[in-house]
Amino acid sequence: MTLDTKFTNQEFKVVGTRPPRPDGTDKVTGRARYGADASAPGQLVGLVLRSPHAHAKIKKIDTSKAEALKGVKAVITSADLPDLTKGDRGMLDILENCMARGRALYDGHAVAAVAAIDTATARKALKLIKVDYQVLPHVTDVDEAMKPNAPIVQPHVRTVGADPKAEKASNVAQISQFGHGDVDAGFARADVVVERSYKTEQTHQGYIEPHACLASMGPDGQGELWVTTQGHFTFRNICANLLGIDIAKLKVTSSEIGGGFGGKTHVWVEPVALALSRKANRPVKVVMSRDEVFRATGPTSSTSVDVKIGATRDGRITAASATLRYQDGAFPGIWGMLGAMTAFACYDLENVKTVGYDVLVNRPKVTAYRAPSAPMAAFGVESTVDLLAAKLGMAPIDFRIRNAAKEGTRASYGPTYGPIGIGPTLAAAKSHPHMKAPLGKNQGRGMACGFWFNFGGQTCTDLNIGVDGTVSLTVGTVDVGGSRASLSLIAAEELGIPYERVRCTIADTASLGHNDTTEGSRGTFSSGMATIFAARNAIDVMRERAAKTWEIDAAEVEWKDGKAVAVGAAHSNLAPLSLEELAAKSPRTGGPIAGHNEVVADGAGVSFATHICDVEVDPETGKTQVVRYTVIQDAGKAIHPDYVEGQFQGGAAQGIGWALNEEYVYGADGRLQNAGFLDYRIPVCSDLPFIDTQILEIPNPNHPYGVRGVGETSIVPPLAAIANAVSNAAGVRMTHIPMSPPRILKAINNAKLNLAAG
Amino acid sequence: MSGIHVATTINGDAVEFVCHPTETLLDVLRDRLGLTGAKEGCSSGDCGACSVTVDGRLVCSCLVLGAEAEGRAVTTVEGLAVNGALHPLQSKFIEHAALQCGICTPGFLVAAKALLDRNPDPTEEQIRYALAGNLCRCTGYDKIVRAVGAAAKQISKQRG
Numbered sequence: 001m002t003l004d005t006k007f008t009n010q011e012f013k014v015v016g017t018r019p020p021r022p023d024g025t026d027k028v029t030g031r032a033r034y035g036a037d038a039s040a041p042g043q044l045v046g047l048v049l050r051s052p053h054a055h056a057k058i059k060k061i062d063t064s065k066a067e068a069l070k071g072v073k074a075v076i077t078s079a080d081l082p083d084l085t086k087g088d089r090g091m092l093d094i095l096e097n098c099m100a101r102g103r104a105l106y107d108g109h110a111v112a113a114v115a116a117i118d119t120a121t122a123r124k125a126l127k128l129i130k131v132d133y134q135v136l137p138h139v140t141d142v143d144e145a146m147k148p149n150a151p152i153v154q155p156h157v158r159t160v161g162a163d164p165k166a167e168k169a170s171n172v173a174q175i176s177q178f179g180h181g182d183v184d185a186g187f188a189r190a191d192v193v194v195e196r197s198y199k200t201e202q203t204h205q206g207y208i209e210p211h212a213c214l215a216s217m218g219p220d221g222q223g224e225l226w227v228t229t230q231g232h233f234t235f236r237n238i239c240a241n242l243l244g245i246d247i248a249k250l251k252v253t254s255s256e257i258g259g260g261f262g263g264k265t266h267v268w269v270e271p272v273a274l275a276l277s278r279k280a281n282r283p284v285k286v287v288m289s290r291d292e293v294f295r296a297t298g299p300t301s302s303t304s305v306d307v308k309i310g311a312t313r314d315g316r317i318t319a320a321s322a323t324l325r326y327q328d329g330a331f332p333g334i335w336g337m338l339g340a341m342t343a344f345a346c347y348d349l350e351n352v353k354t355v356g357y358d359v360l361v362n363r364p365k366v367t368a369y370r371a372p373s374a375p376m377a378a379f380g381v382e383s384t385v386d387l388l389a390a391k392l393g394m395a396p397i398d399f400r401i402r403n404a405a406k407e408g409t410r411a412s413y414g415p416t417y418g419p420i421g422i423g424p425t426l427a428a429a430k431s432h433p434h435m436k437a438p439l440g441k442n443q444g445r446g447m448a449c450g451f452w453f454n455f456g457g458q459t460c461t462d463l464n465i466g467v468d469g470t471v472s473l474t475v476g477t478v479d480v481g482g483s484r485a486s487l488s489l490i491a492a493e494e495l496g497i498p499y500e501r502v503r504c505t506i507a508d509t510a511s512l513g514h515n516d517t518t519e520g521s522r523g524t525f526s527s528g529m530a531t532i533f534a535a536r537n538a539i540d541v542m543r544e545r546a547a548k549t550w551e552i553d554a555a556e557v558e559w560k561d562g563k564a565v566a567v568g569a570a571h572s573n574l575a576p577l578s579l580e581e582l583a584a585k586s587p588r589t590g591g592p593i594a595g596h597n598e599v600v601a602d603g604a605g606v607s608f609a610t611h612i613c614d615v616e617v618d619p620e621t622g623k624t625q626v627v628r629y630t631v632i633q634d635a636g637k638a639i640h641p642d643y644v645e646g647q648f649q650g651g652a653a654q655g656i657g658w659a660l661n662e663e664y665v666y667g668a669d670g671r672l673q674n675a676g677f678l679d680y681r682i683p684v685c686s687d688l689p690f691i692d693t694q695i696l697e698i699p700n701p702n703h704p705y706g707v708r709g710v711g712e713t714s715i716v717p718p719l720a721a722i723a724n725a726v727s728n729a730a731g732v733r734m735t736h737i738p739m740s741p742p743r744i745l746k747a748i749n750n751a752k753l754n755l756a757a758g
Numbered sequence: 759m760s761g762i763h764v765a766t767t768i769n770g771d772a773v774e775f776v777c778h779p780t781e782t783l784l785d786v787l788r789d790r791l792g793l794t795g796a797k798e799g800c801s802s803g804d805c806g807a808c809s810v811t812v813d814g815r816l817v818c819s820c821l822v823l824g825a826e827a828e829g830r831a832v833t834t835v836e837g838l839a840v841n842g843a844l845h846p847l848q849s850k851f852i853e854h855a856a857l858q859c860g861i862c863t864p865g866f867l868v869a870a871k872a873l874l875d876r877n878p879d880p881t882e883e884q885i886r887y888a889l890a891g892n893l894c895r896c897t898g899y900d901k902i903v904r905a906v907g908a909a910a911k912q913i914s915k916q917r918g
Contacts, residue, residue: 024852027860028844030795030835034861037794120778206895208799208807209861258797258861259895290800481858481896642855646897650858653898677804677893685899686883686890 003533005603007699007706015493015705018642021485022504023256032256035212035228040283043214044073044115046276047122048269048286049129050296051104051111054138054362054670055151058102058131061112065128071121074280075129077112078102081275084244089156093331095242097365098271104133105153105330106362107671108295110269115276115284138362138670142327143304145171145361153330153360171360173332176340178413179321179353186319186351190310194388198380200719200737201663202302202327205369206654206682209258210293215273216283221245223277225252227270230260230478231517235267236509242271243278250274253508254478261654262368265517268297294675298367299664301326301335305380307343315394315402319351320344320412324377328358329365338373341413342716343381345451346400346422346608348409362670368519370651371452371712375658375719379737382448382720387733396447396724397435400610401426404449421634421698422449422608428694429610434630443616443627444729450609450716454709455520456601460513461530463491463538465593469580471495473504473534475527476515481650481711482643483523489639490528490705494535496562497579513598521709524639525700526601532704538595545589546577603702604709609633611652611717617729619748622741624660624726630692636700636708648714649691655718657683663738766827768793769837777824783817784808786824787834795835795864799893806892809865810834816872818891835864838871846916847871847909856905858896865892870906878914882907 026032063075078101085091095101100111112129116122137151144150152169159166161175187193213227223245229235232254240247257264269286277284288297304325311317322343326336340356389399404422411417429435429447439445462474473491477483484504492499516522539559546564547554550571558565563576586593614628631648638644661681665673674680699706719737726744727733732751736743761776768791777786782801787793787810796819799805803818810819811833812826819834838845847870850856857863866889873880873888880888885906886899894902 018855020852021855023860024857025844025848027857027863028835028848028851028867029839030793030864032860033794034797036788036798120780207859207861208805208893208895209797209859210799256861257859259859261895287798290802290805482855642901643858646855646858646901649898649900650896654895676802677800678802682893682895683898684890684893685903686886688886688899690903691898691900 005529005702005704007701008704012493014499015489015639016641018640019485019499021482022488023484034209034258035255036287038214038226038255040214040216043283043285044117044280045119045122046113046115046273046284046286047126048110048272048292049112049126050292051100051107051109052671053104053133053135054107054140055136056104056133057136058100058104058111059134060132062130063112066114066125069121069125069128071117072114072125073282074115074276075112075125076275076279080279081242081271084242091241094238094267097331098267106364108292108364110272110296113272113276115280140361140363140666140670142302142325142359142361145327145359146325146357153362157332157360172357173328173360174337174358176337176356178340180410181351183319183321183351183353187310190318191313192388192391193308193310194384194391195308196384196387196735198305198383198735200303200376200379202299202363203369203658203662204294204299204680205261205263207259207261207263210288210290211268211297212287213270213273214283214285215270215277217274217278219281222249223274225250225270225274226255227252228255228257228264230257230264230480230519232478233476233509233514234517235270238267239271239274243274251508251510254506257478257480260480261370262372262519263298265519266298266367290677291675294680295672296364298365300369300372301328301366301376303339303376305376307380307384309384309388311388311392313392315392315399317347317349317403320347320349321353322380323355325357325359326373327361327363327366329363330360331365332360333358333366335366335373339377342374342451343377344412346405346449347403348405349412352412354412370654370715374450374452374716375655378448378450378716379719379723382717383723383735386724397426397430400449401430417606418701419698420606420608421696424696424698425608425610425632425634428632428696429612432612432630434612434628439614440616442619442729443614444725445612445614446721446724446728447610447612448717448720448724450713452521452607452713452716454525454604454607455522456526456604457516457522458514459526459530459601460515460598461527461534462512463531463534463595465538465583467583467586469501469583471502473502473531474507474512475504476507476512477523477527478518479506480518480523481647482640483527486524486639486643487527487531490531491535494532495539495579520604521711522604525604525703525707525709528639528705528707529601529703530597530599533597533599534595536595537597538593541593541595542579542582545582545586548589549577549585550574603700605636605700605702607634607708607710607713609713609717611721613721613725615722615725615729617726617744622745622748624739624744626656626689628689631714632694632696633710633713634696634698634708635710636703637697637706638695639707641695644695644710645693647710648693651712651714652691652718653683653688655715656688656722659719659722659737659739661738661740762825764825764828766829767831769833779825781824782820783822783824783827784819787819793834793836797861797864806869807862807865809868809892811868811872816869835867838867845871846912847906850905850909850912854901854905854908856897856901862892862894866894866902874910874913879910
């Protein structure tokens, strides 16, 4: 029964407590080593030359002067990264994004790279590379890119999912449809129908640590990569594939990671660093500048979304539909598809239809950003839900409770839900003191719901018991926000020992089997599951050792509170053997005691949240201040509540920045105009209030401890919750994110003009 | 480019180094002296991850030249713990889970210490404005503000 994933509903001793995290001291003393904190003997500095054009043909690259500069050890272009992808277009896209092949597809696209003895020399070398560009027409707006006469970003792309089959090149890479029932019939039955269009601008994950790596390739074809990443095994496989290296010959070590939020699930500069090192025969360190992070890594989509919802007078939704246009940047992605899947996931709908468009534009390749695509869909849906509730004269909370999905609901994206948390989060919101607190002048309250799938995936964990009875827990999921603490708690719980006796380490790729990237809120869910099974595996070994010591059958030995206990009256004379005692004896009872587990951690429970937000809008300036914020989310089981709350608060704060301030601003020339933290302003300490949290625990039936991922859902409701609050405060419906002061002022003034004209 | 010889004090130790005129104090700390606690998040003074104090004044070390350290006293995150004993800010950051990824933590600790050195009993608002030059993308600042407040209380209790 060691692999039984079913929820056990056990009483916990250490799970649910809040001990100090094992990496805490390293991180408060400056000892923790991040991507840019490693060095190797003889290392070179790698820098990348990037396209200043949104779209341009690269007619010629002359690197001769750069190569001749003293101190330059390697210069590479796409010629040094030959296509070894054997027809795998997805892999070729990754390679082409790492280094332009004949065409620069966005402002910031890499076109060449150098390795030199120091930064000053490398900078000089970049200036000596002559690139002959022929500028091509470009498109950066998602709606513009869908027009028939738009410049084509990728001539080879034919729309997937088009009916009839697409034969001409298009910027629409994919059309995805979801839903069930008959929406036309449903709308016909509705007493009230609301239809609105919404736009959101592009945002970046904004992790404080820029991408950084230290690459070392030897002439023997063996290599090492130290890198800040959410998934070093995935990075290893992709880099090995792109560079023609055997997977086992490339060892990748994940550094401490200074934030990822999805942006470090993907390779950007790492294959380039390895190629530079291979050519120079020296280790090469590449650290991106903040400008490069904004221009040339993977922000999330800008979007254009239409939502239509109809309901009967008694507040029951009869039909809901949405068209969601998401830009993918210059390479096809699945972002419109995810938007279409998540849009109506919170609701119990008889008739629902969503259509997602994945659209190519001349912007950087979009990658995941925390619950990717769900916040923008939720913005449109939850804003429309509020409008509909107002038309029906119902409180937004009551309208949502009336229509919330529940166990047995067929989700709008296909599956039927098991036990879920949307209803309980709504009920908790309704009875929360925040909902009833009085509002001041120019203040408004908004609420919204959010959903995320969560993910499990391939996981591999080792648990080794030292002769002193302390435990080394070795996992392969990168710790992005405290998972070493939660996994240590799980190991301690399962073995029946104190938390302090477990030390959790993230293994490099040579020391453990494959682990999927830490994404989809899977770290604590999947490595937690593998840790439970590895511990149970070690317990089986200890039971056998005890049985051997006592010369009885292993079946007669139970594991209880950290001890092997002989069962039955016949063995009442046998004193229990503790983990420490068994560990001390282990050299003489069969050698080291260890437990292992390899698993595809299926059954990641879906996650729901409800947020409540109060804002104050200054009618003179259009500036919005968030004055109160409450997050209510289902965690399944909170292993370490501090870090669960931290995920809730962090997601809400990112959502607040997205809702009010953050956006990529492109000029008419297709160049990004605000590639820095001064002009791309993320929330600072004085912008925010304390963010209250309420953790609900509706156990995931597919995890022994009931765990659901908690990392992502918290960013889904804020755009809509804040838009609803701002709309209530300002008296105008806001349909364009971010609601920056100029946009709010414009909306207020337009409403005044309409009133005067009306 | 010829180097400049600089004699300075870092975390109480006399230190000498040679740097180029264009090198920042952050470059020197990280690349020449191996003090990688200060982080580079932006190189433009916007994120505060590289915060250090120079003669007690809080600065972004990415905006100070290495040569400007001549004759001064620089304190970095590596200098906060004394003889292995964590500063109350450091212990309270751990206790209150005021860090997730931890990349901004060194800068926050240095900035928070600079605050408490001049204002031992700050209000929530004073904490928030004093730390507004340090970006954190993980926490929403909630637990950071609480940790700084708790550290202030502990320090004043220790002082009696």
